[in-house]
Amino acid sequence: MQSFKLLVDQHHSFLITTHKSPDGDAIGSATACYFFLKKMGKNPMVLLPDEPSEGLLPFLSGVSYKVFENCSVNEIQEMISMDASIHMDYNDPSRVGSEMSLIFEQLKGPSIMIDHHPNPSTFTDYSISKVEASSTAELFYEVLERNDLSSNVDLHCARGIYLGILTDTGSFRFPSVTAFTHHVLEKLLQLGLDHVEIHEAIYDDNSLNRLQLRGFAIAERLEILPDMPIGVIALSREDLRRFNYKKGDTEGLVNVILSIKGIQIALFAIEKEDGVKLSFRSKGNYFVNDFSSRNFNGGGHKYAAGGESKESLDVTISRFKSLVNELI
Ligand SMILES: [Mn+2]
DSSP states (O other): OHHHHHHHHHOSEEEEEEOSSOOHHHHHHHHHHHHHHHHTTOEEEEEESSOOOGGGGGGGTTOOEEEGGGOOHHHHHHHHTSSEEEEESOSSGGGGOTTGGGGGGTOOSOEEEEEOOSSOOOOSSEEEEOTTSSOHHHHHHHHHHHTTOGGGOOHHHHHHHHHHHHHHTTTTTSTTOOHHHHHHHHHHHHTTOOHHHHHHHHHSOOOHHHHHHHHHHHHHSEEEOTTSSEEEEEEOHHHHHHTTOOTTTTTTHHHHHHTSTTOOEEEEEEEETTEEEEEEEEOTTOOOHHHHHHHSSOEEOSSEEEEEESSOHHHHHHHHHHHHHHHO
């Protein structure tokens, strides 16, 4: 934890990165770190592998950030030349995509990872890894507090931390939530944080198309496997076109499956141009990360993991069904 303070004390310009398809914790922890460094009089810059979903854009307001996909060679050169770099909410360079992962061979200054995913690989000079942390945002606050730096958390920084905790804990309900999680929330609210505004921005942000796509997914595409605590939603590209799909429209749908009484394992599958993207969720004694890494080139947490398949949607779902005995 002390390595973070040393890094901050000894350097001025900082590159902050997070993972591909950034979620609330990725954006939350990266922006919290950005505003913290600003408050310290430093010169930070956030680099995202790809565009975040529209719903997360308000949280990037006031943040100096670039999207790797849209960067020129010069811009990338400038960023890898910054004094030091901080890599948040991911545990392996592959999580930023193969092209952006090349920056790790070229970074000029020392690097640090701050993350809560299991089995981190060694790709930075320093790592702060805590699998029990509910979110990277919560872990970031712990790092600040343990280094006596939490007085530099202003309202902008607090907003990022709250966003990360909120979205990675399913609104403070997952088993990962601890007394410390609520301690952090207490500190953020004491600063005068408008938490209602954040909940509304995240949860009351539906477009008609999105809501109808979700209704369709539940009514027409949800399948409960016979005599098993398993539910699956699979959406084809045709389904997505019909509802004018935009990135983020299906976020959280996998948790809707898990909300069905008796369902303990949920799979959400979505057909993309380059293959099928999978989201697994589970409860109780069912764990999805190893299953996904063995069979679907994925990984993540015990109860929440991602995966992918280069096969068609139908073949992917059939293969999943043929493998479910491994899960139960
Ligand atoms: Mn996270």
